[in-house]
Each structure stands twice: as C-alpha cells, then as structure tokens.
Amino acid sequence: MGALSRLHLWHHGVFLLVLSFVLLPLSFLILGSFSTAHLPTDFSLSTMGWVNYLKVYSDPGTYEVFTNTVIYVTGSVALGITLALSLAWLVERTNMPGKIWVYAGVPMTLAVPGMLQAMAWVLLLSPRIGFLNKILKDLFGPAAPVIDIYTLGGMIFLEGLRLVPTAFLMLVPLMRSMDPALEEAAAVSGARPFSTTRKVTLRLLAPGLVAVMVYQGMTALEVFEIPGILGLPAGIYVFSTKIYAIVRSATFMPVYGQANALAMVYLLIAVVTTYLYTRMISRAERYTVITGKGYRPRPLDLGRWRYPALGIVFLFLFFSIIMPFLVFLYASFLPYLQSPSVAALKGMTLKNYRLLAQYGEVGTALTNTVIMVAVTATATTLLSFFVSLVVVRSKFWGRKLLDQLAFVPHAIPGIVMGIAFFWVFLKLDFLPIYGTIWAISIGFTVNFLSYGTRSMNAAILQVHKELEEAAYVSGARPWRTLWRIFFPLMLPAFVGVWIWVVLHAVRIAGMPLILYEGPKNQVLAILIWNMWDEGYVGAVAAVGTLLMIILLLLTVVVRFAGFRRHAAEGAGA
Amino acid sequence: MIRVEKLHMEYRTDRGEVHAVRGISLDVKQGQFYTLLGPSGCGKTTTLRCVAGLEVPQEGEISIGDDLVFSSRRGISVPPYKRDIGMVFQSYAIWPHMSVFDNVAFPLREAKKRFSRQEVRAKVRQALSLVQLDGLEDRPAPFLSGGQQQRLALARALVKEPRVLLLDEPLSNLDAKLREETRFELRELVKRLAITTLYVTHDQLEALTMSDVVGVMDQGSIIQEAPPREIYQSPRERFVANFIGLSNFLEGRVKKAGQIGEVETSSGSLKCVLPDSVVPGESVVIAIRPEDVTLYADPSAQRENILEGQVEAVIFLGDALECQVAVGSQRIRLKLHPSSTVTRGETIRLELPQPCCRALRG
Numbered sequence: 001m002g003a004l005s006r007l008h009l010w011h012h013g014v015f016l017l018v019l020s021f022v023l024l025p026l027s028f029l030i031l032g033s034f035s036t037a038h039l040p041t042d043f044s045l046s047t048m049g050w051v052n053y054l055k056v057y058s059d060p061g062t063y064e065v066f067t068n069t070v071i072y073v074t075g076s077v078a079l080g081i082t083l084a085l086s087l088a089w090l091v092e093r094t095n096m097p098g099k100i101w102v103y104a105g106v107p108m109t110l111a112v113p114g115m116l117q118a119m120a121w122v123l124l125l126s127p128r129i130g131f132l133n134k135i136l137k138d139l140f141g142p143a144a145p146v147i148d149i150y151t152l153g154g155m156i157f158l159e160g161l162r163l164v165p166t167a168f169l170m171l172v173p174l175m176r177s178m179d180p181a182l183e184e185a186a187a188v189s190g191a192r193p194f195s196t197t198r199k200v201t202l203r204l205l206a207p208g209l210v211a212v213m214v215y216q217g218m219t220a221l222e223v224f225e226i227p228g229i230l231g232l233p234a235g236i237y238v239f240s241t242k243i244y245a246i247v248r249s250a251t252f253m254p255v256y257g258q259a260n261a262l263a264m265v266y267l268l269i270a271v272v273t274t275y276l277y278t279r280m281i282s283r284a285e286r287y288t289v290i291t292g293k294g295y296r297p298r299p300l301d302l303g304r305w306r307y308p309a310l311g312i313v314f315l316f317l318f319f320s321i322i323m324p325f326l327v328f329l330y331a332s333f334l335p336y337l338q339s340p341s342v343a344a345l346k347g348m349t350l351k352n353y354r355l356l357a358q359y360g361e362v363g364t365a366l367t368n369t370v371i372m373v374a375v376t377a378t379a380t381t382l383l384s385f386f387v388s389l390v391v392v393r394s395k396f397w398g399r400k401l402l403d404q405l406a407f408v409p410h411a412i413p414g415i416v417m418g419i420a421f422f423w424v425f426l427k428l429d430f431l432p433i434y435g436t437i438w439a440i441s442i443g444f445t446v447n448f449l450s451y452g453t454r455s456m457n458a459a460i461l462q463v464h465k466e467l468e469e470a471a472y473v474s475g476a477r478p479w480r481t482l483w484r485i486f487f488p489l490m491l492p493a494f495v496g497v498w499i500w501v502v503l504h505a506v507r508i509a510g511m512p513l514i515l516y517e518g519p520k521n522q523v524l525a526i527l528i529w530n531m532w533d534e535g536y537v538g539a540v541a542a543v544g545t546l547l548m549i550i551l552l553l554l555t556v557v558v559r560f561a562g563f564r565r566h567a568a569e570g571a572g573a
Numbered sequence: 574m575i576r577v578e579k580l581h582m583e584y585r586t587d588r589g590e591v592h593a594v595r596g597i598s599l600d601v602k603q604g605q606f607y608t609l610l611g612p613s614g615c616g617k618t619t620t621l622r623c624v625a626g627l628e629v630p631q632e633g634e635i636s637i638g639d640d641l642v643f644s645s646r647r648g649i650s651v652p653p654y655k656r657d658i659g660m661v662f663q664s665y666a667i668w669p670h671m672s673v674f675d676n677v678a679f680p681l682r683e684a685k686k687r688f689s690r691q692e693v694r695a696k697v698r699q700a701l702s703l704v705q706l707d708g709l710e711d712r713p714a715p716f717l718s719g720g721q722q723q724r725l726a727l728a729r730a731l732v733k734e735p736r737v738l739l740l741d742e743p744l745s746n747l748d749a750k751l752r753e754e755t756r757f758e759l760r761e762l763v764k765r766l767a768i769t770t771l772y773v774t775h776d777q778l779e780a781l782t783m784s785d786v787v788g789v790m791d792q793g794s795i796i797q798e799a800p801p802r803e804i805y806q807s808p809r810e811r812f813v814a815n816f817i818g819l820s821n822f823l824e825g826r827v828k829k830a831g832q833i834g835e836v837e838t839s840s841g842s843l844k845c846v847l848p849d850s851v852v853p854g855e856s857v858v859i860a861i862r863p864e865d866v867t868l869y870a871d872p873s874a875q876r877e878n879i880l881e882g883q884v885e886a887v888i889f890l891g892d893a894l895e896c897q898v899a900v901g902s903q904r905i906r907l908k909l910h911p912s913s914t915v916t917r918g919e920t921i922r923l924e925l926p927q928p929c930c931r932a933l934r935g
Contacts, residue, residue: 395584395585464664464666466662466663466664466665466666467666467668469625469627469653469660469662469666470660470662470666470668470726470729471654471668471679471683472626472627472652472653472654473625473626473627473653473654473656473658473659473660473730473739474654474679474680474683474729474733475654475655475680475683475684475685475733476654476679476683477654477683480683484679484683485668488670489668489669489670
C-alpha cells in the first residue's frame with residue numbers, strides 16, 4: 001500500500017464529511033415528513049405524526065399527479081430512445097452520409113439548458129403569443145387551430161428531445177461492441193437486412209437497451225425545468241413540479257412537511273430504480289457480446305433513403321439546438337414580442353442588452369453565479385478526487401461504504417435534495433448558510449458527487465500504482481507525490497469533471513429555486529426563471545442568448561480536451 | 574547491508590486472508606547481488622516491497638545499512654521516501670508527463686539535500702550515460718522503446734547513489750533477445766558500482782547468471798539459500814531441484830547410510846550422495862539432471878549405477894536430443910548430443926554417475 005494510506009486520519013475525515021453530507025439531509029428529509037409544524041424551524045420531536053402522509057395521499061390530486069408523471073415519463077422515454085436508437089443505428093450500421101455531423105452535433109445539444117429550450121418552444125407555440133400560432137392565425141383566420149405547447153404532449157415532445165444526446169452516447173458503444181459475425185450469421189442464414197436488424201440486432205441490444213431506458217426514465221422523472229416551464233402555467237403537475245408548488249405556493253401558507261411526505265414516494269421510486277439499474281448494468285455487462293475483432297461489418301446500404309435519413313438527423317439538430325438559439329437571438333433584439341416579419345427585422349434594437357446592463361439584479365446574479373459555479377465545480381472535483389483516492393487506492397475499512405455513499409445522491413432528484421438541505425440549513429441555524437449562495441453550492445456539490453467520483457475512480461485506475469510508488473521510493477512525500485504525479489497525470493480528468501459541473505450547475509433551476517431566499521443568493525437560472533415569470537421576455541432572451549453562447553463554447557472545450565486526452569494516451573501506449 | 578529478520582506479512586483480499594510472507598530472514602552483504610527466486614505468489618515481491626517500505630508487514634525487523642527502518646517490536650516504520658533506496662519496478666513506472674531528464678532528476682529534486690541546478694544537470698547526465706541513454710534528455714518519456722524505458726528506470730533508481738538497489742522483475746517485460754543482453758549489462762553495471770542489490774525474479778536463468786546468492790522461495794518461505802552453482806548442483810529439496818532446471822526423480826529406500834550411500838529403487842540399487850543423518854530404511858528421492866544421464870556404451874569401464882530401459886520418445890531439439898526412457902515403472906529423461914542415433918523402441922542402458930545423483934528427503 002502507498003505511503004498515503006499510512007495517514008489514516010484523512011481517510012476518516014473524507015469518510016465523515018461524505019457521511020454527513022449525504023446522511024444528514026436524508027435524515028432531515030425523512031424526519032421532516034412526519035413534522036406537523038408548519039416551518040422547519042419549529043420542528044421538534046414532540047410534533048410528529050402521520051398528518052402529512054394522510055393529507056397528501058388522501059388527496060385525489062396526488063393520483064392525478066401520479067398519472068401525469070407516468071404518462072410524461074413513459075412518453076418522453078419512448079420518444080427519446082426511439083430517436084437515439086435511430087441515430088445510433090444510422091451512424092453505426094448504415095452508409096448514411098455526413099455521420100460526423102451526428103457524432104459532433106448530438107452531444108452538443110447537451111449545451112442548451114432545458115429551461116431555455118422550453119422557453120424557446122413557448123415563444124414558438126404558446127397559444128397566445130407563439131410565433132407559429134400567430135402565423136397560423138394570420139393565414140387561416142382567428143378560427144385556425146392552435147398548437148398548444150402547454151400540454152403533456154408538449155412536455156413529452158421536449159423532454160424526449162432532451163433525452164436523446166445522453167441515450168445516444170450510451171447506445172453507440174453498445175452497438176459498437178456487438179460482434180458483427182452474429183448479424184452476418186443471420187444474413188447467411190437467409191434473413192433480409194431489415195429482418196436481421198429486428199430479429200438479431202435489437203434482440204442482442206435488449207439488455208443494454210433496457211438499462212438505458214431505466215436510466216433515461218430516472219432522468220425524465222427528476223427533471224424540473226421542462227414540466228416547470230410548460231406544465232406549471234397550465235396547472236399540469238408532475239412529481240417534481242408538485243413538490244415545488246407545495247413549497248413555493250404563492251397563495252397558501254407553505255406546508256413543508258407535505259412536500260417531504262410526497263418526496264418519500266419519489267425517493268422510493270428513485271432508490272428502487274437505481275437498485276434495479278445497477279443490477280441490470282451488471283447483467284447487461286455479462287451478456288455483452290464483445291470480441292476483439294478489429295473489422296467493422298459492411299454498413300447497410302440505405303440506397304435512395306440516404307439523404308432523407310440525413311434530413312431527419314438535421315431536423316433533430318435543428319429542433320434541439322439551432323432553433324432554440326435562433327428564437328432567442330431573434331427575440332433578444334426585439335423591442336417587444338412580434339412574429340418574424342420585415343417590419344420586425346427593421347425595428348430591431350439593442351434595448352434588451354442595454355437593459356441587462358442597467359438592471360442591478362443582473363450584476364448580482366451574475367457575480368453570484370460565477371462564484372457559486374466556480375466553488376461548486378472546484379469543491380466537487382477535489383472532494384471526488386479524495387473520495388476516489390480512498391476508494392481506489394487505500395485499504396481503509398470503509399472504502400466500499402464510502403463509494404456507495406458517494407453514489408447515493410445519484411438516486412435523489414435535485415428538487416428532493418433541495419428540500420432536504422432546506423431543512424438542514426433552517427434547522428441548524430447556527431450555521432449561517434441558509435439564504436446564501438453557499439447553500440446552493442453545498443447542495444450541488446453533494447448532488448454531483450456521484451458523477452465526480454465515478455469519473456475519478458476510472459481516472460485513478462488509469463494511473464498505474466507503480467507510478468505513485470516510484471515517487472515514494474524516489475524520496476517524494478505524499479503531498480509532493482500528489483502535486484507532481486497525480487495532478488499532472490489526471491489533469492484531463494480534473495478539467496473534465498470541473499467543466500461538466502460548471503455546465504450543469506449553471507443551468508439547473510430546480511434545487512436553487514428551493515433554496516432561493518432573495519437577491520442575496522439569486523443565481524442566473526433563478527433570475528431567468530423569475531424574469532420569465534414576470535414577463536420580461538426580451539431580457540430573458542438576451543440573457544439566454546449569452547448563456548447559450550458561453551455553454552456552447554465550454555462544450556467545445558470539453559470535446560477538444562477529450563480528443564487531446566485520447567491523442568496523449570495513444571502516444572503513451 | 575540489508576537485514577531482514579523473521580518477517581511476517583498477511584493481507585486480506587476478497588478471497589480471505591493471504592499469508593504472503595512467513596517468517597523470512599535474509600542478510601545481503603555490502604556489494605552483494607542477492608536474488609529472491611520463486612514462482613508467482615511465493616511472496617518474493619511482497620518481501621521486496623516490505624524492504625522498500627511500500628508494504629507494512631505485521632511482524633519482523635528490517636534494517637538498511639545501520640538504520641532500522643522497520644521493527645514491529647519497537648513500533649518503527651520508516652516511510653519509503655525516507656529510506657535510502659533506489660527501485661526499478663516491473664512496469665518501469667516511467668512518468669509519462671515528464672521528459673527523460675525530468676524523470677531522472679525527480680529523486681534529486683525531492684531529496685532532503687538541496688542540489689544546485691548544475692549539480693542536478695551533472696548527476697542526471699552521469700546517470701544517463703551509465704545506462705547509455707546520453708543525448709535523450711529532452712525526449713518525452715513515452716517516446717522511448719521498452720528497453721530504453723527499462724534503462725531509464727535504472728538511471729532514475731541510481732541517480733541519488735542510494736545504498737541499496739531494489740529490482741522487481743525488471744527484465745520480464747523485455748523480449749527474449751533483449752532480456753539476454755540486458756542480463757549481462759545489468760550485472761556488470763551493479764558490480765562496477767558495487768551497489769548492494771536485492772533482485773526479484775521468477776526466471777531461473779536470470780537468477781543463476783546474475784546473482785552472488787540466490788534465495789529460492791516457495792509459499793512465503795526461503796527454502797534454500799546458496800550461490801547459483803550450489804543451488805543448481807546440490808538442491809536440498811525436491812521443490813528446488815524441480816523449479817530450477819529439470820530433474821528426474823527416482824523414489825527409493827536407503828540401503829546403506831553414509832556420505833556416499835546406497836539407495837534401493839524399484840529398478841535397482843544406486844549409489845548416491847545422501848543428506849546428513851539419514852538412517853537405513855528411510856525413504857528418499859534421488860534427483861538427477863537430464864544432462865547428467867549418459868548412455869552406457871563401454872561395459873568394461875564401470876559396473877555401478879547402470880539401469881536398463883526402453884526408449885519411449887525421442888525429440889530433436891536442434892542443439893540436443895531429448896529422450897524419454899521407461900525404466901521399470903519410472904520414467905527418466907535424458908539429454909544427448911544431437912548426433913546420437915537412439916531410436917524409439919530401442920532397449921538401452923543408462924549410466925547415472927554417482928556424484929550427480931543426490932538423494933533428497935522424500
């Protein structure tokens with residue numbers, strides 16, 4: 001064992017930190033669900049009971065929410081997986097032209113925040129103000145049918161699009177690892193190409209595909225922004241928005257305990273699916289048909305369908321990335337909302353951008369966001385690194401438990417985590433954290449810890465143990481070894497995790513909205529949410545345009561760093 | 574220079590406790606080349622890593638020079654970075670993010686004693702020229718061949734001029750031809766520097782050709798410790814005779830005790846070297862190397878240690894002819910000159926020269 005592990009003190013430190021970060025909010029969440037007091041601050045063990053559960057689960061509205069959620073999740077997963085599978089199949093198994101656009105473009109769609117994408121579609125398809133609906137009315141008169149985005153269908157459509165990039169990235173390697181000989185065997189047995197795909201390819205993919213579907217289902221269940229923008233105004237609730245509505249109710253005295261009681265179902269579903277997912281993954285890995293053969297099967301000839309297929313790909317990219325950006329860019333230069341026309345183009349101004357510069361809250365929110373995001377990304381990266389160092393390299397007794405603890409937040413939706421921390425910060429009021437950006441930072445750090453430690457585990461495993469030991473026997477102390485061996489060798493992993501966290505922390509609105517107190521801890525996502533709520537569409541468009549540009553650039557940097565890492569590994573081998 | 578006493582090391586794996594080292598003691602003299610030889614899993618690498626300080630044993634004492642670096646009794650455990658050692662790892666552990674120069678300079682820059690820029694430069698140059706890597710200073714380390722990486726690892730281990738050099742299977746990742754060349758170079762280099770060396774390998778040829786003393790290990794213990802020639806010619810245990818080179822084993826019972834005694838086997842009585850203090854009637858195993866067995870051609874010369882058998886298989890190896898001969902219920906392998914004209918099925922008489930027959934306790 002390395003000399004680092006001789007210092008057992010810091011092992012225990014890391015362990016205790018993660019233990020308290022994960023278990024403290026969870027225990028408060030569970031205790032709070034039994035609290036009969038209105039506010040978390042009034043919580044005491046003497047005011048406990050089943051009232052919240054009775055109230056929540058006897059309300060027929062809850063079952064409507066349940067039905068909505070099921071429809072929304074299944075619908076969006078079905079749409080997302082179908083699209084992703086088609087894209088993956090087109091690039092991996094056919095001779096469609098322009099594949100590079102898919103490989104490069106599909107992951108890029110991750111850069112557009114869901115909240116902004118939903119807003120862009122509202123600007124297009126809102127029954128009242130949507131550009132497309134207005135054009136329809138101009139063409140066919142006031143009786144013309146409108147396409148309403150404020151529906152379950154609208155939510156399914158958008159969330160379906162949002163699920164595509166991750167599902168695509170998971171499905172491509174799955175398809176690649178499949179032994180082409182199995183398909184060729186079907187072909188020489190007389191099966192036609194499409195029946196080979198149906199009877200062999202899809203069957204072989206099945207275990208992996210189910211795992212991807214469960215994973216995407218969890219994502220859809222957890223997402224707040226899409227149902228928040230599209231469902232809340234129309235009163236269509238799913239789990240995540242219902243919990244938010246209970247806590248942030250404008251008309252009633254909020255009943256926090258009820259939110260917790262509702263969150264329990266959520267938590268249960270999340271824990272069960274995570275358990276099933278990890279089991280499925282291990283099974284899928286057992287069934288994966290991997291061979292070391294270097295050759296690729298001959299791609300299926302699409303014939304005259306080659307270009308229509310590419311057209312569908314471009315339609316997807318247009319819907320997910322180009323269109324939202326263009327809508328925002330356009331709206332950001334308008335003095336007031338109007339459908340595209342020559343007059344509208346002539347009347348364009350920089351008013352919205354100027355307004356941003358003058359609007360004091362924007363400056364504060366921007367500063368807050370930069371600090372919050374930088375602190376969150378740095379904290380997540382460092383904490384993940386040290387957790388993984390203990391998990392992968394030490395003989396610490398609790399290293400397996402630590403690994404599982406760090407993975408637990410993965411199963412907990414951001415909104416639920418937000419509520420849990422809300423209780424912690426309010427109840428432990430001797431810590432001056434509630435209402436500050438540190439509250440949001442801590443919440444995010446814990447939430448992203450699962451991703452961070454997965455990446456770091458893999459990255460540390462890549463650093464051969466003898467590289468570390470060679471430094472010790474060369475006379476380097478543990479911290480010098482960290483500095484001169486680990487940090488430089490793992491720099492790509494550090495940068496990767498850091499930017500990933502930045503990309504996510506800057507755009508997610510759910511948890512910050514729960515922990516939001518006032519201008520003091522307002523971040524960009526909340527500012528956009530609030531401005532949208534209050535109808536400052538022009539300002540939202542201006543902020544959104546700038547945010548999208550920054551996120552796209554960051555995504556490009558990540559891709560570039562990824563390529564460089566591959567290049568370096570190639571040279572090192 | 575390196576003294577290890579009653580070392581015990583156990584560790585827990587997913588499959589339970591492993592008792593990797595069971596009470597090993599060894600003493601490497603100043604300037605000696607000591608090799609721990611054994612099959613994988615015998616505890617030789619664990620022992621080396623304990624000396625380096627990379628593993629902390631449960632029991633025992635280790636000292637390097639006059640410094641006690643580990644003692645379970647006195648609660649001393651000096652971390653590796655405070656031990657005066659140089660080490661070459663099996664994977665070479667060349668840091669891929671550094672140049673050749675920076676790799677070699679690392680131990681100097683991390684040393685307690687501060688070296689000036691010029692000193693570092695001079696020492697690195699000297700170390701690189703020792704291993705014939707002159708002129709490659711600025712090359713990024715990953716752009717070296719396997720053999721060059723191995724020499725770079727050696728330069729890095731030597732640059733501080735440590736009191737002891739620890740080598741963990743440093744040749745096992747080289748191809749066969751390069752390994753042969755490097756064996757002699759390495760031995761010559763450490764002898765020239767007169768540095769005390771502890772070497773770990775599973776390759777008997779490396780152990781025999783390079784070492785001053787070989788310790789043969791099995792299941793966490795040293796079974797025999799002796800110079801290479803003695804290890805090969807007079808193995809004290811069946812395991813040693815079998816692990817190093819090839820041996821024929823003939824089971825039998827002692828008929829006449831003494832330094833040179835007589836053993837009754839199922840195929841006849843053989844005169845052989847007996848271990849100390851065996852008594853008549855004790856069961857023993859006679860070990861003899863295939864190359865020591867000869868064809869009994871001249872009946873007038875000698876009457877002792879002759880066995881008759883039938884040739885079962887003849888394999889042409891290029892530089893030798895290997896035969897398998899059935900003698901009674903036992904099988905004897907022998908190596909003959911390639912010009913021999915033995916054929917399969919032929920009945921031949923074998924001579925097992927008495928000095929080459931060693932009886933081991935069964």
